[in-house]
Amino acid sequence: MFFINVQKWWQTIKIWWGQQTAYRLNFFLQVIGPPIVFFCVKASLWKAIFNGIANQKGLDISSTVINGMTLDQMISYHAWAMIVGFLSQGMGSFDLSNDIRLGKISTYLIYPFNFWEYHTAGFLAFQTLQIPTTLLSLLVFSSLKIIALPAISNFILAILVCFVISLFWFSLQYFIGLLAFWLEETWIMRVMINIVTTFLSGAIIPVSFFPEQLQQMLVWSPFPYMIYWPTKIFLGQTESILFGVSILIFWTLIMGFINTTLWKRGLRLYTAAGM
Amino acid sequence: MSVAISSINLAKNFKTYEKNPGIWNSLKSLFHRDYKINSAIQDFNFEIKKGELVALLGPNGAGKTTLMKMMTGIIVPSAGKLSVLGFDPWERDKEFRKKIALVMGQKSQLWWDIPAMDSLLLLQKYYEISDMEFKRRMDELTTLLDVGSKLHIHVRKLSLGERMKLELMACLLHSPDIIFLDEPTIGLDLMAQENIRKFLLDYHRKHSCTMIITSHYMADVEALCQRLVLVMQGRKAFDGPLAEFTQLLGDTREMTFIFDKPISAQEKTFKDYDAVWSPDNQKVDLLVPFPKMRDLTSQILRDFPVTEFSTEKTPIERAMKTFMKNNTHSLQNQFATLNK
Numbered sequence: 327m328f329f330i331n332v333q334k335w336w337q338t339i340k341i342w343w344g345q346q347t348a349y350r351l352n353f354f355l356q357v358i359g360p361p362i363v364f365f366c367v368k369a370s371l372w373k374a375i376f377n378g379i380a381n382q383k384g385l386d387i388s389s390t391v392i393n394g395m396t397l398d399q400m401i402s403y404h405a406w407a408m409i410v411g412f413l414s415q416g417m418g419s420f421d422l423s424n425d426i427r428l429g430k431i432s433t434y435l436i437y438p439f440n441f442w443e444y445h446t447a448g449f450l451a452f453q454t455l456q457i458p459t460t461l462l463s464l465l466v467f468s469s470l471k472i473i474a475l476p477a478i479s480n481f482i483l484a485i486l487v488c489f490v491i492s493l494f495w496f497s498l499q500y501f502i503g504l505l506a507f508w509l510e511e512t513w514i515m516r517v518m519i520n521i522v523t524t525f526l527s528g529a530i531i532p533v534s535f536f537p538e539q540l541q542q543m544l545v546w547s548p549f550p551y552m553i554y555w556p557t558k559i560f561l562g563q564t565e566s567i568l569f570g571v572s573i574l575i576f577w578t579l580i581m582g583f584i585n586t587t588l589w590k591r592g593l594r595l596y597t598a599a600g601m
Numbered sequence: 602m603s604v605a606i607s608s609i610n611l612a613k614n615f616k617t618y619e620k621n622p623g624i625w626n627s628l629k630s631l632f633h634r635d636y637k638i639n640s641a642i643q644d645f646n647f648e649i650k651k652g653e654l655v656a657l658l659g660p661n662g663a664g665k666t667t668l669m670k671m672m673t674g675i676i677v678p679s680a681g682k683l684s685v686l687g688f689d690p691w692e693r694d695k696e697f698r699k700k701i702a703l704v705m706g707q708k709s710q711l712w713w714d715i716p717a718m719d720s721l722l723l724l725q726k727y728y729e730i731s732d733m734e735f736k737r738r739m740d741e742l743t744t745l746l747d748v749g750s751k752l753h754i755h756v757r758k759l760s761l762g763e764r765m766k767l768e769l770m771a772c773l774l775h776s777p778d779i780i781f782l783d784e785p786t787i788g789l790d791l792m793a794q795e796n797i798r799k800f801l802l803d804y805h806r807k808h809s810c811t812m813i814i815t816s817h818y819m820a821d822v823e824a825l826c827q828r829l830v831l832v833m834q835g836r837k838a839f840d841g842p843l844a845e846f847t848q849l850l851g852d853t854r855e856m857t858f859i860f861d862k863p864i865s866a867q868e869k870t871f872k873d874y875d876a877v878w879s880p881d882n883q884k885v886d887l888l889v890p891f892p893k894m895r896d897l898t899s900q901i902l903r904d905f906p907v908t909e910f911s912t913e914k915t916p917i918e919r920a921m922k923t924f925m926k927n928n929t930h931s932l933q934n935q936f937a938t939l940n941k
Contacts, residue, residue, distance in 0.1 A: 330729055337726040341712060341719060348714035348755075432675045433710045438698040439727045597615060598675045 334439055335447050342451035356417070357459055365408050368530065372400045393535050400532075402474075405467045406557040407529050412460045413488035414552065415495050416452040422503030423512040429598045442500075442589070449496045453489070476560055484559040487567070490574050491552055497581035498523075504585060507592030528554030548577040603651050604684075605779055605811040606672060611645040611681035613667050613835075614638050641667040642835045645681070649813065651778075654805055656822040656843075657815040659832035665815040668832065669783050672813070673703050686778060699728055702777035704768055706784035711756045717767045718752040721774060728775035735774070742770045745800060762793035769797070773804065779811045786821055798824045854894055856887045858901060859909040870901060 347353055376397040380390040387397060395403070422445060425431050434441040467473045475481070502519060505512050524530060526549035533541060533554040544550050551570045559567070618634040642664045649655055657665040670676040671683055674690030674697065683690060688697040704710075711720045725735045743749045746766045751759060759767070765785065772780065785801070786794040802825060805812055816822060822829060822843065829846050831839035839846060856874075863882040874887035874897070889897055894912070901907060 330726075334726045337723045341715065341723050344715040344719055345712060430708075432670070432703075432705075432708070435675050435693065436673055436698060436701065436703050437724075437727050438695045438729075594677050596676060598670050 335443070335450075338439070338444060338447035339451045339454075342448045343455065346452060346455060353455075357412075357456070358463075361408050361411055365404055368404045369401050372404070373397060376400070393532075395532070402472055403532060403557055403561070405463075405472045406560045407553050409460055409463055409467075409560070410484075410488055410491070410553055410556045411529070412456050412463065413453075413485060414491035414556070416449060416456060416492060422500065423506035426503065426506040426592070426596070427510070431596070432598045442585075445500065445503075446496070449492075453492055476562055480559060480562060480564060483564065483567070484556055487556050487559060487571065490571055490578075491556060494548055494574050494578045494581065495552070497578050497585060500585050501581055501588070504588040504592055507588070507595050523549060523552065526550070527552035528557070546573065548574055604648055605651045605653070606647075606649040606683075606685050606813075608645055608647055608684075609682040611642060611668075611671065611683050612640065612679050613642040613664075613671060613676070614640050614679045640835055642671070642678075645835075645837055647830060647837060647840060649811060651811055652809045653828060654812045654826050655814070655828045655830060656826035657813065657830050657832055658819075658822055659838075661817075663832045664835040665832050666783060667835075669703075669781050669813070669815060673701060673781055674698075699775060700778045701781065702772035702775070702779070703781045704772045704783065704785050706765070706782075706787035709756065709764065710768060711764070711771055713757050714755065716753045717756055717759075717771070720756070721752070721771060724771055724774050730775060738774055738776070742773060745803065746770055762789050762796070765789060765793070765797060766800075769800065776808065777810065779813070782812065782814045784816055785814065786816065786818055794818070794820070801825060852891045853888050854891060855913045856889050856894070856898070857884065857911050857913075858887070858905070858907055859884050861906045861908045864905060870897075870904065 376387055376390050376392065379385075379392060380387040383390070390397065392400075425434075431441055434444055464473075464475070468475055476484070498519065499516075502512050502516050505515060509515065526544060526547070527533075528550060533544065533550045536544070541550075551574050555570050615638070616636050617639055618636045645668065657668060659665050667676070671678050672685055672690055674685075674693045677691045686697065686700055688694055690697065711717055712723075721739070724730075725732075730738070743752070746769065748763065748766050748770065751763050751767060756764060756767070769785070782801070786797050789797065798821060801812065801814075804810075805825075812825075814821065814825060826843060828841065829839065829843050830837060831846070860883050864885070866876070866878050866882060871885060871887060874889050877886040878884070887897075898910070902910075
């Protein structure tokens with residue numbers, strides 16, 4: 327039975343690869359475009375901030391330190407944040423809400439392979455396709471001396487952690503997708519969640535810059551473990567791994583439970599529009 | 602013959618809300634919505650035996666597709682009992698899903714951006730078909746449908762007719778016990794329609810599986826089905842052999858008269874016969890009850906400058922259209938009396 331299931335999953339992943347790479351240029355631009363723009367915006371923003379402070383204090387920009395970080399360290403932080411994003415924040419389930427709204431899930435309700443299995447396979451397919459993109463960015467960033475490659479053991483550890491983060495991220499995206507049973511359009515929800523996540527995860531400002539109270543509040547939330555914390559692992563700080571991973575797994579399980587409930591309830595409302 | 606599908610007092614209601622156009626009404630609908638319960642299917646009782654080929658016929662919005670969705674377990678019934686092959690479809694047991702297939706004419710089930718063969722290989726795994734059996738089925742279906750050369754082309758590049766054949770192939774790969782076909786010939790040209798019909802008939806003859814078809818095309822029904830279930834306003838209006846149905850509608854004839862000059866459409870003579878005039882008013886189609894045909898013909902020949910006329914048995918589509926337009930209820934009553 328297990329072997330048969332593995333075959334089903336493997337074949338589904340292959341189908342997703344086929345679909346995701348059908349429009350190669352489009353795929354590439356979609357995956358790599360926005361993060362690069364985001365990185366450039368952040369880099370110039372922080373450069374301007376460092377410049378301002380250096381001028382104010384009459385210092386050289388390279389020796390200016392904000393909250394214990396120099397400009398080079400800040401840029402390197404954001405380069406790693408981009409790589410963490412590649413490895414953990416896939417777009418595997420973006421079509422899910424459309425599938426529900428346009429009645430496309432009818433097909434998956436009929437196949438003897440579940441809808442969540444189909445989409446989870448899609449997510450795995452997407453994550454594996456991100457590996458070449460990640461390697462390419464690593465190559466570019468390290469050859470430009472923006473980042474220094476970590477020790478191999480740290481590197482592997484950080485990648486494994488990113489996989490755990492990606493599971494949580496997927497469960498969050500799946501949750502938004504399922505809201506399509508109730509909402510006509512989930513796009514705005516996705517944007518809102520993405521903005522909140524981007525901010526609280528430290529993708530714009532490192533979490534260590536946040537007020538102490540907010541930092542303490544966030545410890546039990548999944549957010550700082552999505553960008554800030556894995557970036558630190560890439561940078562060589564491996565303490566409290568077990569705690570971070572436990573928090574992420576805890577939240578993934580919570581989301582899994584919520585998603586199962588939503589699916590069961592939502593399906594009762596499903597009208598299979600257009601069929 | 603044992604029972605494949607049975608339903609007792611089956612019903613399905615949909616909750617919808619009405620929204621008037623305009624920004625103000627959009628804003629209002631954020632706070633207050635007038636929900637309405639629409640009943641799509643009511644008190645539906647029927648039974649289909651294994652191996653039967655049954656057509657579900659009815660106008661748009663009558664509830665045919667809703668029935669189909671309930672029978673395949675896609676949507677949950679609001680009330681009543683439904684059993685398909687001994688399963689409750691809504692539980693969507695994996696064994697149940699392995700025994701049915703659904704072909705949707707309006708919706709592609711094949712993955713759009715990859716060749717059909719990849720989809721078929723995926724379905725092989727989903728339905729746990731052994732390599733040997735898969736090859737055997739592929740050989741059989743590719744020959745029957747004549748699609749051998751299309752298997753490796755991206756689905757989005759195929760014509761509608763070719764795609765439909767591959768859709769059928771994908772649905773039949775696992776030798777389902779029941780095949781649900783929702784308007785399988787919609788949008789196809791006449792040749793392609795005929796091919797699909799011929800294939801379905803051959804397949805049914807060979808495998809004696811149960812087939813349920815919904816269609817707008819009477820030709821589909823006439824060519825394929827021994828039994829017809831007419832659905833109107835969510836209720837069963839007729840259930841019986843096709844021959845009986847045609848008999849019921851068949852005591853009228855369609856008559857065509859051509860005149861050598863335009864005739865006023867207001868003429869009393871034509872009023873009671875559902876006249877359809879040509880734009881130049883020189884040709885009229887009438888639906889005439891058989892007993893009145895003789896008198897009417899001689900009256901028209903006497904009073905109007907007729908150059909040509911012909912008589913045909915009424916096509917079911919036209920008769921149904923007239924009946925539905927005129928008085929749906931009286932037709933239902935007529936069928937109800939007949940069914941008793």
